[in-house]
Amino acid sequence: MGETPFICFTMLGIIGVASIEDKMREARLRWFGHIRRRLRDAPVRRCETTECLDYRRSRGRPKKSWSEVIRHNLKTLELVEDMAQDRTLWRARIKVTDF
16 A cells, blocks of 8 residues: 555656646646736736635634645746746746656
8 A cells, every 4th residue: 555656656657747746736837827917907817816705714724725825836946926927938937848
């Protein structure tokens, strides 16, 4: 049972596919770049600043918000939010290459 992750990563390497985590990060950052290039009054940009009033979260550790995950992804790849304005640079920096 302890060998399952090793076998999975070995199989991904054999068939030439990047890890699922990397592909998920790429998809999130691709959507983030799309949002950042939109005008401020676009509906998708207005949703960034919308707050949920009268919201009670459940007990325990709070769930990560989308912005926290994006912040972590940007830090991991050493990116800055303003880089998203240049689409070709952004896509080149977030692209995950397969093995």
